[in-house]
Amino acid sequence: MPSLNKAFGGDLSLYIKRDDLLPGxxxxxxxxxxxxxxxxxxxxxxxxxxxxGAVQSNHARLTAAWSAKGGLDCRLILEERVKGNHGTAQ
Incomplete structure (x- = not known):
């Protein structure tokens, strides 16, 4: 951040949102x-x-995590969009 601030004249208050620190x-x-x-x-x-979403949906996983963080009940409606794409490894 100091280098980026300097590149823009050194007179800024810069903030970064860290998605890696968010739930899920x-x-x-x-x-x-x-x-x-x-x-x-x-x-x-x-x-x-x-x-x-699909059975292995990242969206569904993230929705469950964010719902839990917010104290909300979460219901996922999952479907097998690619036949045989879930279950035990073969």
Whole structure:
């Protein structure tokens, strides 16, 4: 940050948002989107989040993590989108 600040004239207050410090890190844009969606749900006094996705959905995993952090119940509707793509390894 000091080098970046210097490159811009040394007169800035710079801030970085660290997605790796958020619940369920590693979600990239999914994590950022969920941060706002969960905040909106809490503001509206929701008590549950429902989402859908594939059996191994990162979106579903992140939604569950963010819901737990917000104290919300989470229901996942998962589907096998690629036949035979879940279960035991062969």
């Amino acid at each position: 890190s590693g979600g990239g844009n999914k994590t950022r989107t969920l941060e706002f969606c969960i905040a909106d749900a809490l503001e509206k006094s929701a008590n549950a989040i429902i989402t859908g």
